[in-house]
Amino acid sequence: MNDAFDRLTIAERASLTSGSSMWRTQAIDRAGIPSITLSDGPHGLRRQPDGADHLGVGHSLPATCFPPAVALGSSWDPGLVQRVGSALGVEARSMDVQVLLGPGINIKRSPLCGRNFEYLSEDPHLSGVLGAALVEGIQSEGVGACPKHFAVNNQETDRLRVSVEVDERTLREIYLPAFEHVVTSAEPWLVMCAYNRVNGVYASQHRWLLTEVLREEWGFAGVVVSDWGAVSDRVEALRAGLDLEMPTSGGATDGQLVAAVQDGTLDPALLDQAARRVVHLAGRAVIGGAFDAGDHHRLAREVAAQCAVLLKNDGVLPLDRDGSIAVVGELARTPRYQGAGSSQIVPTRLDDALSELRALAGRDLPFAPGYPLDGDRSAPGLVKEARGIARNADTTVVFLGLPAGAESEGYDRTGLDLPPGQVDLLRAVAETGTRVVVVLSNGGVVQVAEWDHLAAAVLEGWLLGQAGGGALADVLFGVVNPSGRLAETIPLRLADTPSYLNFPGDPGSVRYGEGVFVGYRYHDAVGGPVSYPFGHGLSYTEFGYAHLEADVTGDDERLRAEVSVRITNLGERPGQEVVQLYVSAPSQVVRRPEHELRGFRKVALDPGQSATVRFELGWRDFAYFHPVRRSWTVEPGTAVIHVGGSSRDIRQSLLVKLDITPVRERVTPDSPLEEWVAVPGGLEVLLREMRPPAETGLARSRFLTDGSLRTMGSVPLRRLARFPGAYLDPDRLDELAAEVNAKAQP
Ligand code: BGC
Numbered sequence: 001m002n003d004a005f006d007r008l009t010i011a012e013r014a015s016l017t018s019g020s021s022m023w024r025t026q027a028i029d030r031a032g033i034p035s036i037t038l039s040d041g042p043h044g045l046r047r048q049p050d051g052a053d054h055l056g057v058g059h060s061l062p063a064t065c066f067p068p069a070v071a072l073g074s075s076w077d078p079g080l081v082q083r084v085g086s087a088l089g090v091e092a093r094s095m096d097v098q099v100l101l102g103p104g105i106n107i108k109r110s111p112l113c114g115r116n117f118e119y120l121s122e123d124p125h126l127s128g129v130l131g132a133a134l135v136e137g138i139q140s141e142g143v144g145a146c147p148k149h150f151a152v153n154n155q156e157t158d159r160l161r162v163s164v165e166v167d168e169r170t171l172r173e174i175y176l177p178a179f180e181h182v183v184t185s186a187e188p189w190l191v192m193c194a195y196n197r198v199n200g201v202y203a204s205q206h207r208w209l210l211t212e213v214l215r216e217e218w219g220f221a222g223v224v225v226s227d228w229g230a231v232s233d234r235v236e237a238l239r240a241g242l243d244l245e246m247p248t249s250g251g252a253t254d255g256q257l258v259a260a261v262q263d264g265t266l267d268p269a270l271l272d273q274a275a276r277r278v279v280h281l282a283g284r285a286v287i288g289g290a291f292d293a294g295d296h297h298r299l300a301r302e303v304a305a306q307c308a309v310l311l312k313n314d315g316v317l318p319l320d321r322d323g324s325i326a327v328v329g330e331l332a333r334t335p336r337y338q339g340a341g342s343s344q345i346v347p348t349r350l351d352d353a354l355s356e357l358r359a360l361a362g363r364d365l366p367f368a369p370g371y372p373l374d375g376d377r378s379a380p381g382l383v384k385e386a387r388g389i390a391r392n393a394d395t396t397v398v399f400l401g402l403p404a405g406a407e408s409e410g411y412d413r414t415g416l417d418l419p420p421g422q423v424d425l426l427r428a429v430a431e432t433g434t435r436v437v438v439v440l441s442n443g444g445v446v447q448v449a450e451w452d453h454l455a456a457a458v459l460e461g462w463l464l465g466q467a468g469g470g471a472l473a474d475v476l477f478g479v480v481n482p483s484g485r486l487a488e489t490i491p492l493r494l495a496d497t498p499s500y501l502n503f504p505g506d507p508g509s510v511r512y513g514e515g516v517f518v519g520y521r522y523h524d525a526v527g528g529p530v531s532y533p534f535g536h537g538l539s540y541t542e543f544g545y546a547h548l549e550a551d552v553t554g555d556d557e558r559l560r561a562e563v564s565v566r567i568t569n570l571g572e573r574p575g576q577e578v579v580q581l582y583v584s585a586p587s588q589v590v591r592r593p594e595h596e597l598r599g600f601r602k603v604a605l606d607p608g609q610s611a612t613v614r615f616e617l618g619w620r621d622f623a624y625f626h627p628v629r630r631s632w633t634v635e636p637g638t639a640v641i642h643v644g645g646s647s648r649d650i651r652q653s654l655l656v657k658l659d660i661t662p663v664r665e666r667v668t669p670d671s672p673l674e675e676w677v678a679v680p681g682g683l684e685v686l687l688r689e690m691r692p693p694a695e696t697g698l699a700r701s702r703f704l705t706d707g708s709l710r711t712m713g714s715v716p717l718r719r720l721a722r723f724p725g726a727y728l729d730p731d732r733l734d735e736l737a738a739e740v741n742a743k744a745q746p
Contacts, residue, residue, distance in 0.1 A: 004031035005279060010268070014257040016275040017238065019248040023048060025278060036282045038146070038225070038246065039092065042102020042118065042134070043068040043084075043338065043465060044345040047095040063091050064296040065347035065466040068338050069104055070443050071307035073120035073487035074462060074537070076578045077602045078133035080303055085137015085145070087299055090291045092143040098285035099144040099190060102343075105131040105178040106194075108488050109154040109518055110503040114412045117339035117443025117463055121487035122519030122534065124174055125597045128181030135186035142286025144189030147182050149227055151175055151209060152512075153194035156412045157504035160229070163197035166512040169590070171198075172625035172632075173516045176213065183218045189281055190223045193242060195230045202237075204230045210241030223277045228342075235260045243274040293348040297467055301351075304464040304471030306576075309484035310538040311448070316395060316435050316456040318478025318540055321361050326389040327354055328429055329399030329422075329439075330369040336401055336441045337468050341409025351469035353399065353439070360473050366393065370425045373403055378421035383428045391432040397476065398429055398455075401441030412504055416447040416494050423451050430454040439472060449492045449531050460484075478540060483576035483602065485537035485646070489519050489530050496530070498522035520647040521593035535580050535597075535646035541571030541607070545579075545651035550641055555659035559634070561617040565643045565652060569605035576604045579613045582647065585622040585639040585658075592624055595642055595650075617641075622658060629663075636660040666741045669733035673703065673720055674713030681743035685736055690727045701727050 008016075012028055020026040020035060027035035040046040045063035066072075066084050075081060092100050104118040105127045113119075120127040135145040152164040152175050166175065182188060193210060194203040203209060204226050214220045225244040231237045234245060234253035245253060260266035310317070319325060332354040338344060358365050368386040372379060390396040400422045407413055417423075430436050438455040440446065443463045452458055459482070461472050474480040491497050498514035498521075505511060517525055520534035547566040554560050567577055581599035586592060599615040619634055626633040639658055644650040667676050676682040683704075690701035702725055703712050712720065721728040 004033070005276065007031065008275075010258050010261050010271070011254065013271055013275040014254040015251070016278050017243060017257070017271070018245040018254055022247040025244065025282060033279050034282050036098035036285060037096060038099040038101055039095070039097040040102070040342045040345075041088070041100045042104055042343060043072070044347070045088065045091045045095055045097060045100070046343070046345045047097055060346050061095055062346045062348045063095070064291075064293065064300055065338055065345050066300050067304045067307050067465040067468065068117050068343065068443065068463050069120045070117040071304065071462040071464050072134075073126065073130060074309050074484040075303065075306045076126065076485050076487070076600055077306060078129055080306055081130050081133040082137040083299065084303055085134040086140050087137075087291070087296050089138040089141025089143040090289060091296070092138070093141055093287055093289045094291050096287055097143065098282075098287065099146055100138050101146050101148065101192065103131050103134040103145070103147055104149070105147050105182060106149060106153050107175055107178070107518060109512070110497060110499040111416055111445040111488070111491065111494070112413045112503060113154055113444065114156040114407050115339070115341065115409050116445075116488075117407060118343055118409070122489065123487065123597050124177040126487055126600065127178035129600075131178055131182045132186040135182055135188045139186070139189065142284075144281065144285060145186075146190035146192050146225065147179060147188050148192035149194035149203075150179055150191050150214070151194055151203060152198055153196055153203075155504045155510065156410055158508070160195045161197070161508065162505060163200050163509040164512060165199060165509055167515065167627065168630065169625045169627045170512055170515045174518050179214075180218055183214065183220045188222060189284060190225050191220060192225050192227055193230060195227050202230070202232050204242050205233060205236045205240045207240040215241065223281045235266055238270060238274055239266065243277045297349060300465050301467035301470045301474070304468045305474045305480040307462060307464060307484045308472060308475050308482055309460040309462075309486055309536075310475070310482040311458040311460050311490075311532050311536070312452060312455065313457040313538050316437055317459070317476060319395060319397075319437070319476050321477055324392070324394040325357075325361065325365050326393035326396045326434070327357060327365050327367045327399070328370045328386045328390060328396055328425070330371055330373050331399040331401045331441050332357075332367065332397070332439075333369065334373060335469055336404060336463060337465055338463050339407060339409070339443045340404060343409070347466035350466050353469040353472045356470040356473035357397070357476065360477050360479065370398070370429075371419070371421050374405075376419045376421055378424035383425050386425060387428050387432055390429045390434040393434050395437060396429055396434040397437045397439060398426055399439045399441065400426065402443065402446065407443050413444060416445060416491075417450075418446050426451055426454055437476070439476070445488055445490050447493065447531075448490060452531070460486075478573075481540045481573055481575040482537065483539060483578065485535050485578045486532055487534070489523055489534045490532040491523070492529055492531050496523070496528055516593060521596065524594040524647055533646045533648040535578070536649070537578070537646075539575040539577070541569055541573045541575035543575075543577040543605070543645070544568040544570045545643060548641070548643055548652035548654050550654050550656050552656050552659075556661055557619045559619040559622070559658060559660070561641070561656055563599075563615040563617060563641055563643075564612050566610055566612050567603055567605065568610040569607055572607050574604065574606045576602055577645065578602050579643055580645065580647075581615050582642040582644070582650070583617070583621055583639060584642065585624075585634070586637070587624060587635050589633075589635070590624055590627065595640075595647070597647070633663070634658060634660050636662050667737050669718040669737055670716045672714045672716050673709065676717055676740070677709060677713070679740055682740050685740050689729070689732065689736060692727050701725060
């Protein structure tokens with residue numbers, strides 16, 4: 001392959017670094033370089049014929065529609081997610097697809113992002129672990145995975161141009177770690193760069209992101225592909241580390257690369273490097289095989305049932321199959337099971353909850369649609385009919401949710417409310433005295449505070465894929481004990497969300513003013529009420545936590561904590577608990593969240609059964625990103641390890657001592673007085689140097705008295721030296737800094 005590559009012309013090399021069509025890369029037959037096909041995803045295959053559009057309007061081959069990321073994120077189950085990944089890999093191979101364009105691992109910064117249904121969580125640890133599981137699953141079948149969109153693509157408004165104004169600490173702690181984890185642990189074959197700009201520079205041209213962080217720090221060895229149409233300046237993008245532009249530009253931008261090599265402004269070695277990476281990718285994939293649509297449908301149902309989150313239950317659930325039950329809501333009959341845009345696929349089949357409930361009950365349950373799918377207002381005739389059947393039922397299952405147009409790739413939502421007509425319907429049904437079970441279908445979080453008191457139980461069904469109807473029936477009737485947990489907070493109101501005043505930003509830019517305080521990190525820091533906290537989800541059984549223990553060994557970067565906790569199923573049904581581990585590690589330097597998720601395990605237990613759940617924490621799990629030193633930092637002191645069932649259901653906590661050598665600060669002539677005084681030996685040196693002449697009668701410079709040290713502490717020493725009364729020789733500052741720094745060495 002090397003020899004053949006060496007014989008390629010510059011134009012051929014350039015052509016390898018862009019698509020030959022909407023979905024394919026360039027083949028060069030005389031060099032034996034094949035073309036490969038890339039396809040969306042991520043929750044199913046959207047294999048389109050060449051020449052088709054890219055936003056879901058065109059036709060694609062039928063494929064299993066697994067639960068989209070919003071649902072998978074709520075499973076908190078990497079093993080399950082990995083199985084979905086391998087099934088996706090098998091389907092990709094069978095459709096001659098070599099690269100699946102997913103998973104989407106952007107952080108849900110605001111519940112308004114129109115594409116949140118394609119993302120896993122508001123938390124980077126959860127997104128990273130589940131994202132890696134998907135990548136491992138897909139790639140285990142010889143198909144390349146492509147985590148996206150790198151980075152900070154957290155809104156749809158102006159997504160091809162908006163500049164995300166975000167500080168490095170926030171990037172490092174919130175928006176990059178999921179990518180970092182996926183890249184370092186699962187080695188995806190590709191990474192897709194985002195459309196947006198990051199602090200003024202297009203992600204596709206961002207050398208720091210694409211080369212320094214992704215390759216040099218994290219060791220990424222695969223192909224960086226552009227989002228479709230994300231490249232603004234092809235030559236700049238290649239220089240920054242973008243290997244493959246998609247889709248084809250019809251040769252126009254390849255010509256720009258050739259011209260830049262010829263006029264000496266582009267290093268040909270950079271072009272070769274990108275082209276070779278694409279050639280390597282083309283040689284990796286496995287093709288062929290078939291999939292069993294029935295098996296995959298069953299898997300889709302099994303998975304979907306693990307993703308639904310039981311928000312509330314006064315005991316009405318699980319339903320008694322012989323009970324008096326009515327079903328209300330068009331969404332029970334006409335499911336919403338995936339979101340719109342590039343991820344929209346054609347399912348192999350589609351189950352609806354109404355038929356599946358009837359099948360499990362073994363009889364015809366009364367049904368009334370209650371509302372039209374496309375209307376905002378209540379329709380009196382439909383409401384009347386719904387009330388009629390609810391009145392005669394002990395329990396009425398009311399399906400509510402967002403209409404398809406309410407959320408999509410390409411635009412953001414403007415509010416969190418359900419269509420008002422649906423809430424009116426719910427009230428009307430509840431007034432009949434029937435016990436109400438609400439089942440929700442929505443890709444982004446909806447506001448529940450206004451109405452959830454009307455319901456005896458609320459099951460958040462998200463968008464559950466093509467087998468979601470059966471999965472919901474399984475959970476409602478207790479065939480499956482619910483075990484989904486919220487991967488994002490359900491706020492009381494939109495105005496309570498941390499990015500409320502900064503989403504989607506001003507024309508051209510969006511400022512991430514909330515910093516690291518995203519999702520529960522914000523809600524738990526301010527202690528404000530939420531409807532349902534991050535990590536929350538009920539089961540038909542209950543779990544006890546006991547014997548939290550931690551064995552801490554090592555110091556500094558070798559620090560390790562082995563944590564264990566005993567979990568018991570206290571109820572009468574088998575069930576699964578998601579044991580969540582949060583770390584609080586306060587800092588003297590920066591404002592940190594109250595606690596942050598650093599581990600989780602889903603554990604299945606029979607009634608009365610116990611298990612010891614173990615976690616291993618490393619130094620990084622206690623660290624924050626120091627904004628000035630620009631490195632991960634752990635401060636010495638005491639941290640707290642918490643375990644529990646949500647960010648607000650902490651069951652056990654334990655203090656651990658961190659054996660960390662304090663960082664010796666260094667001073668320069670421009671360091672402020674307070675920093676000179678704070679370093680060991682600094683004050684002595686200043687007292688020695690800043691000595692008032694005898695005739696002043698002063699024992700020390702007035703700047704070194706206690707009061708002055710506080711008021712003048714922020715003045716850089718170089719400037720202080722100019723003040724009358726400092727008695728400090730400006731020419732000796734470098735020497736003094738060297739002396740102090742030498743003393744400060746450990
Ligand atoms: C989306 C990507 C998708 C690509 C190809 C873009 O609009 O942002 O997620 O993979 O189109 O369809």
